[in-house]
Amino acid sequence: MGIDLFTLAAQVINLIILLFLLRKFLYIPVLKAVETRQKLIADELASAAQARASAQKEEAKCAAKLREIETQKQAVLDKVQKEAQQLAAKLGEEAQVQYKQSQQKLNEKLKAEHRNFDVSVQSLVVKYFEQFADNALKQIADADLNVLAVRQFMQKLKALSDNEKKSFVAAYRVHNNINVKSAKVLPDEMKKNLENLLKRELKLNDSTIFEYKIAEELICGLSVVAGEQMISWNLQSYLQEFRNNLNKEVVKILNRG
Numbered sequence: 001m002g003i004d005l006f007t008l009a010a011q012v013i014n015l016i017i018l019l020f021l022l023r024k025f026l027y028i029p030v031l032k033a034v035e036t037r038q039k040l041i042a043d044e045l046a047s048a049a050q051a052r053a054s055a056q057k058e059e060a061k062c063a064a065k066l067r068e069i070e071t072q073k074q075a076v077l078d079k080v081q082k083e084a085q086q087l088a089a090k091l092g093e094e095a096q097v098q099y100k101q102s103q104q105k106l107n108e109k110l111k112a113e114h115r116n117f118d119v120s121v122q123s124l125v126v127k128y129f130e131q132f133a134d135n136a137l138k139q140i141a142d143a144d145l146n147v148l149a150v151r152q153f154m155q156k157l158k159a160l161s162d163n164e165k166k167s168f169v170a171a172y173r174v175h176n177n178i179n180v181k182s183a184k185v186l187p188d189e190m191k192k193n194l195e196n197l198l199k200r201e202l203k204l205n206d207s208t209i210f211e212y213k214i215a216e217e218l219i220c221g222l223s224v225v226a227g228e229q230m231i232s233w234n235l236q237s238y239l240q241e242f243r244n245n246l247n248k249e250v251v252k253i254l255n256r257g
Helices: 005-140 143-158 162-175 188-202 235-256
Strands: 177-182 209-214 221-226 229-234
Touching: 143 188, 143 221, 143 229, 162 177, 162 188, 162 221, 162 229, 177 188, 188 209
Parallel strands: 177 209
Antiparallel strands: 177 221, 221 229
């Protein structure tokens, strides 16, 4: 049997190519990977040794620090014990002073409660009188009193200072309308007279919008509002003034007692 030189040459070439490929794509990368792994392990071992040395050094420092803390702790305990004894003595003295002060405050409180009881009785009298006055005024707030309230309001409007009028007009220019609140419905003629007076005294535009609302809490009164500005007259203000004066008199009576 003869040897086929061409086949043999082809197999040799294939073997050389295979060896070249194995060396390039397998052997050399594996060697590099092994080398890299060995270097990484060596670095880790060196780091571990360094960390162990640092840990031993820190352990020695901690032991020394613990001995120092133990010494300081004993000194602090001795100091605290001494201060506690001094504080106990001081608290004993302060307790006696506070007891006397508490007794004095208690006596003053009893006197104050006695005065407050008298004030409460007087307040009840004032309260029921206020309820009676409110109900009475609401019952008598008829058309005649309503007319009187509008007239009083007009007089108050005329007596306003220039600064008060300017403040009201400034608020009106922002909102461009005026709210009129009254305890009773105003007749058309009274509304017309009121609007003319407001336009004349406050120099308002003829196109000014007036909105009318009923507010029974005014107790026979009138209130003109523009934004945050208000001009009003009502019996409620006089009733409040009477309440304040009555309370002042009650206080004077109690102080004399």
